[in-house]
Amino acid sequence: MEHILEMRNIIKLFPGVKALDNVNLKVASGEIHALVGENGAGKSTLMNVLSGIYPHGTYSGQIFYQNKECRFKNIKDSENLGIAIIHQELALEPYMSIGENIFLCNERSKMGIIDWNKTHKMAADLLKKVGLNENTHSMIKDISVGKQQLVEIAKALAKKVKLLILDEPTAALNEEDSDNLLNLMLQLKKDGITSIIISHKLNEVLKVADTITVIRDGATIETMKKNDDITEDRIIKGMVGRQLVNRYPTRTPNIKEVSFEVKNWNVYDPIVDGRKIIKDVNIKLHRGEIVGLSGLMGAGRTELAMSIFGKAYGKNISGQIIKDGKEIHLQNVRQAIDNGLAYVTEDRKTAGLVLMQDIKNNISLANLSEVLKRNLIDDNKEIQVAEEYSKKLNIKSSGILQKTGNLSGGNQQKVVLSKWIFTKPEVLILDEPTRGIDVGAKYEIYCIINKLANEGKSILVISSEMPEILGICDRIYVMNEGRIVGEQHRNEASQESIMKCIMQSNREVI
């Protein structure tokens, strides 16, 4: 078979770290090639080498593209040959239209004057191709992330892409949008476009990929051709280097009395007048219980959590919060924390951590009064606290003075968890606690959640990954369109039963 791309013996050094150690990758023409591996394994680095973000000379090894050796000095070089990379963080201009974005840096112009009619006509054709039904004059900021992803692909197609690289394309998408995207990849394959997909979601990888290459610790471990023998467990074994017997720790729940209750909770959109986001929600948490909050993206789960957490979201909030049998009123985040609530945000980078600060300062941030001595911050006490949590939660770092911005996703998440555990909460709301972190770190996070529950805390886990919810929770609430539409116990819940709840409620609304 002809290979469109071959990367040979790629070695890339960062100060103190060998990010890539002799990586070999062969991609056949016209296939979908999946690149899997734990976070920090080197997948994104490898793609950055390929696309010229790390120019020739900063790495060693050879890149052959269409049987010619390539030495890219920048992204433009690789783009000119038809290689396009779509990063996890989308690179679109929010205040420009879809059409303008698709032809950004690739303008349809005559003698320096842009031909807008041609631009929008061609953009419309491309949108049809990627299956996006939107006006090319709509602004990027007004369309959903799923649609933005499609615009990115259209933009790549406009550049006559031959090799399309997608870095975690479905990380921020709901199931429906993910399916659309994966089907589009299969469609593009028919049109002769080769794709490389980097993904943590192994079910998706199995669905679309023809070949799967596993990378671990900066080295290629194995390349598998797709056939019936390849299972998720088989891939995970390659990724972590050992057979992972259980993806979820065993749990013997010890559930006690009701500790936290939200009654008749209603929340309105803070910007759009009169739009109700949360509708008559009633939930209950018991001491020692892990409760899941399942639902599609946009169901209102994060909004619910944040509105409970000291009205951090929404307006005209009404309803009751009852903790240990007494009604409490939480006007702001501080009061929520003081009443034993903790909310671990969905997005650790933009809302969970101060990335430019070290581990120590991040851990103490929400509970500085604990490290005071005569009203001044006691450095030594603070260091002790940080060391203690670093050890307890197994945070891998060069030390507690390392900036959190330089940690891997899993370790960042552990720092955020440390911060909230240090506030000594009784009720923890964890919003997507394992998003974007690798299998090994996920397991560790599950163990931490388990341990917190066994200490008698009440835990509410919001997650878009249904297997995760099913794997760790004792009881599951299903949410859709701002309502609780179902409640299921661990032993009666399944992916199908949850989806059924959602679909049924959709029908009722219509």
Add this chain to the structure above:
Amino acid sequence: METVKVDSKKTAPNMGESIKGVLKNNVRQYTMLIALFAAMIIFQIATKGTFLLPMNVTNLILQNSYVLILAIGMTLCILTGGNIDLSVGSICAFIGGVVGILIVNMQLNVWLAIGIALLVGVVIGFWQGFWIAYIRIPAFIVTLSGMLIFRGLTNTIMGGLTIAPFPESFRSFSSGYIPDVFGGKGLNITALLVGVVASVIYILTENKKRSEKQKYDIDSIALPLFVLKLIFVTAAINIFFIYLAIYKGIPIIMAIILVLIIGYSVLTLKTVPGRYLYAMGGNEKAAKLSGINTNKVLFLAYVNMAVFAALAGISVASRSNAASPVAGVNYELDAIAACFVGGASAYGGIGTVLGAIIGALFMGVLNNGMSILGVGSDWQMTIKGLVLLAAVAFDVISKNKAKSS
């Protein structure tokens, strides 16, 4: 609680490693400090010894007192997220006008007048802070408007005229010295004593910090390096106070500034509100969700800035013995430049009061040294502009290098 053990390699680092560690964590401040000393030595040689005459050292401090005061306040604003305050120069002039009218025209008691002027500063701070923190209009715009408003109001209340002269009691605020209680002849013994007391306090606190660190098994610097640091800092403190003692002693305004520097260093680095400033500048969303009232933090930073601008305005009026409607022009830029030269980040979350002071002194030394050498003010400005760019460029380039290499 179990004591946390750190592996032995960490507790007893070799000296080279620990010097490297100390330097690495504070590259910017150390390079600026070295640049400051280098500039002083160069000027000392170029001016054939005039630059470091005791009289000139005292002068240098007095000349730059307004920048030093403003730079402290500006650091707080910049920490909240790269927000600057463009109105401080105009507020200086306005407050100068207020004290001029109160003291010269209305013959009010000097202390009462200063109190009222500072209160006016608080009111101005409430005004600007309200728009910035609660209505969330960008600080750049609110303070740009403040720059125009308060320059205009200055002219209105003063009728465009200079008010002078001030009584002796008001002038002493910026030209007076702390009297020598020991009556030393030709040598101010109080100043010497303050130097000695300061170095003793310094040595004791440093030593206490170190022994506490060792008690908790926390990484501390090697003993020889520690002693070297103590000797160096103590020497610097004492030489400085000897210089002051040889001339006229400790200027009153300098004493005030020293108290502010120490107070605000403690505030920013050792207290909860200080930590909030850094957290907010680093990531406001995360800070908010950690229970920090970021609106209040931002509001207070601007109230504080306006009060500092009022204080600077009082000191300028006192020093020039006149309240002038054109006072304070470009002061905001001097203060902002001092902060950035001193290592503050234009995006917030990074920077220290001490850094800003070093930055202000560096710019002051350039000004003063070039003036003695007879460099024209046109060239002085050009050179200061280049220095500002070079200092920040050094920062950005060294950071980029660390990232990509």
